[in-house]
Amino acid sequence: MKQKKTPIISERGQRAVMVVAGLRLLSAILTAAALILLGSAVGDALVGNEIPSGTWIGALVLGLLAGVCAVLEADCAGREARAEERRIRSGLLATVFRQSELPKNATHEFTSGRLIGMMTDSAERVTEYRQVYFGSTIAAFSIPILTLGYVAIAIDPIIGLGGLIVCPLIPLIVMGFLKLFRKVSSNSRAERARLTSNYLDAIRNLVTIRIFGAGPRIEKKLRDNGEANRGAIMKLLAGNQIVIIVIDGIASLLLICWIVFLTATRMNVGAIDGGEAVTVILLLTLLLEPLGQVAGFFYIGMGGMASERAIRRYLDSQPAAPKRVGDATADISESAFAIDLSGVRYDYGRGEVLHGIDLTLPRGETAAIIGPSGSGKSTLLSLLKGALPPQDGTIFVGGRDLSALTASETRSLTAGVSQSTWMFTGTIADNLRIGKPDASEEEMWEALKRANVEQDVKYMPQGLLTKVGERASMLSGGQAQRLSLARALLSGRNILLLDEPTSHVDMESEAKIIDAIDDLRGQLSILIITHRPSMLRLADSVWEMSDGTLAKVSEVAR
Ligand SMILES: Nc1ncnc2c1ncn2[C@@H]1O[C@H](COP(=O)(O)OP(=O)(O)OP(=O)(O)O)[C@@H](O)[C@H]1O
Numbered sequence: 001m002k003q004k005k006t007p008i009i010s011e012r013g014q015r016a017v018m019v020v021a022g023l024r025l026l027s028a029i030l031t032a033a034a035l036i037l038l039g040s041a042v043g044d045a046l047v048g049n050e051i052p053s054g055t056w057i058g059a060l061v062l063g064l065l066a067g068v069c070a071v072l073e074a075d076c077a078g079r080e081a082r083a084e085e086r087r088i089r090s091g092l093l094a095t096v097f098r099q100s101e102l103p104k105n106a107t108h109e110f111t112s113g114r115l116i117g118m119m120t121d122s123a124e125r126v127t128e129y130r131q132v133y134f135g136s137t138i139a140a141f142s143i144p145i146l147t148l149g150y151v152a153i154a155i156d157p158i159i160g161l162g163g164l165i166v167c168p169l170i171p172l173i174v175m176g177f178l179k180l181f182r183k184v185s186s187n188s189r190a191e192r193a194r195l196t197s198n199y200l201d202a203i204r205n206l207v208t209i210r211i212f213g214a215g216p217r218i219e220k221k222l223r224d225n226g227e228a229n230r231g232a233i234m235k236l237l238a239g240n241q242i243v244i245i246v247i248d249g250i251a252s253l254l255l256i257c258w259i260v261f262l263t264a265t266r267m268n269v270g271a272i273d274g275g276e277a278v279t280v281i282l283l284l285t286l287l288l289e290p291l292g293q294v295a296g297f298f299y300i301g302m303g304g305m306a307s308e309r310a311i312r313r314y315l316d317s318q319p320a321a322p323k324r325v326g327d328a329t330a331d332i333s334e335s336a337f338a339i340d341l342s343g344v345r346y347d348y349g350r351g352e353v354l355h356g357i358d359l360t361l362p363r364g365e366t367a368a369i370i371g372p373s374g375s376g377k378s379t380l381l382s383l384l385k386g387a388l389p390p391q392d393g394t395i396f397v398g399g400r401d402l403s404a405l406t407a408s409e410t411r412s413l414t415a416g417v418s419q420s421t422w423m424f425t426g427t428i429a430d431n432l433r434i435g436k437p438d439a440s441e442e443e444m445w446e447a448l449k450r451a452n453v454e455q456d457v458k459y460m461p462q463g464l465l466t467k468v469g470e471r472a473s474m475l476s477g478g479q480a481q482r483l484s485l486a487r488a489l490l491s492g493r494n495i496l497l498l499d500e501p502t503s504h505v506d507m508e509s510e511a512k513i514i515d516a517i518d519d520l521r522g523q524l525s526i527l528i529i530t531h532r533p534s535m536l537r538l539a540d541s542v543w544e545m546s547d548g549t550l551a552k553v554s555e556v557a558r
Pocket residue numbers: 104348350353371372373374375376377378379380
């Protein structure tokens with residue numbers, strides 16, 4: 001059975017396409033009516049008849065109405081294009097957020113750079129193509145057929161049918177060019193996507209690039225990418241120009257000559273009179289409607305179709321939106337355990353890395369996991385955080401079975417601090433409110449106090465409104481970690497997952513973080529991954545991960 005394609009454009013958007021097509025058609029019909037009136041007026045003038053007084057006014061009114069339709073078409077197309085663009089972007093963003101993790105593999109088709117390109121450039125191209133171009137193109141290609149049909153019925157069948165015979169020529173030429181330029185067009189898109197990805201990579205790794213003095217090399221690479229992109233665009237534009245010259249210059253000239261030849265011949269044999277001949281010649285303007293669309297086809301059409309295919313491929317490769325999305329923060333049923341794992345296994349696809357993990361963290365207690373690098377600690381934490389989907393064994397967090405939850409529900413069960421904190425460019429308050437959007441100032445100060453960073457913020461020039469800089473460049477590593485802890489506390493979740501929170505900070509900051517966690521003990525359930533012996537004294541139980549297996553090594557009776 002053929003799989004149903006994921007719709008990129010909403011139902012409303014699809015209806016808008018039909019409205020745009022309808023308005024373009026209506027505008028053409030009104031123009032045709034005005035031209036027919038004018039043609040008959042010329043016919044009357046040619047034989048010396050009096051021109052009916054309403055003719056000019058009628059033609060004027062019809063022309064004005066055609067203009068109004070054209071304006072409405074442009075307005076509807078533009079408005080709906082922007083609305084669809086917003087919808088596509090937020091749909092893509094929601095899909096990205098639903099992913100358990102962002103692609104790490106550079107060979108993955110949808111790298112971060114590609115996703116950014118998709119949400120910006122591609123979303124715009126799709127809507128420009130669908131909402132603005134597609135409807136008017138459908139109409140533009142039907143207008144010559146309707147016009148020639150009218151000519152065949154109302155004026156002369158030979159001219160009408162003779163014109164209809166050559167009509168398919170234009171789509172055939174377009175399809176020929178389409179084949180010819182497909183590769184040029186896809187090359188241009190590939191180069192653009194490569195450039196976006198490489199720029200993003202360079203920006204993300206600025207510090208590393210600087211440390212290793214790799215600036216000139218990266219700069220040269222980006223320059224080469226930019227040059228390749230420019231070359232690809234120039235080739236595309238050159239192709240577009242060729243198409244415009246061929247279609248406009250040759251096809252339209254041939255069509256005009258052919259219709260004029262038929263009209264003159266029929267007038268010669270007396271099949272039509274002068275007025276009818278003039279009407280056919282005036283209607284020629286409508287026969288050239290599709291030619292106007294052809295020029296856009298290679299830029300808007302091909303780019304839009306390819307972007308649509310890429311977005312669909314991305315959406316189809318991602319899990320569908322969950323049916324139910326609940327806020328699972330309510331925690332914590334009657335379960336005695338904040339975390340309860342039994343027989344948990346995990347395989348990234350290259351062999352098992354967790355071999356049947358059993359772990360219990362009683363509510364209100366603190367557990368620490370130690371173990372060498374690569375033994376599986378982060379994998380275990382990723383499962384608990386909902387960054388990896390459960391595979392084998394049972395995982396209960398806050399009394400909830402993770403196999404029955406969506407990734408976002410799982411994520412909402414816990415809060416955490418990781419090795420290096422991500423801060424948004426904004427104020428301290430902005431960053432805290434990620435944890436609780438409606439947090440009051442009092443709540444924020446309380447969280448800062450609990451995270452042992454209240455004094456630091458008080459001494460900052462603008463307190464909560466102090467800007468942290470890009471990637472928290474105005475804060476010390478230790479302050480960023482404690483702010484991250486405050487953010488986790490503000491979220492109100494009562495299970496904390498701490499992934500080596502002191503690994504990148506100095507001893508003074510480490511002491512402050514340890515003090516903060518010490519004060520939280522008993523109030524929250526805390527799981528800490530750590531290499532630091534100083535943190536172990538916080539733990540009620542210490543577990544050791546070794547090559548994918550976990551064993552309890554000590555327990556403090558309190
Ligand atoms: N995304 C991934 N894809 C494939 N294998 C992975 C991935 N992440 C981790 N691994 C592998 O899983 C194993 C456990 O890695 P993990 O990061 O969980 O160890 P860790 O104990 O947290 O190490 P560290 O202390 O260095 O962070 C390693 O062999 C690692 O190579």
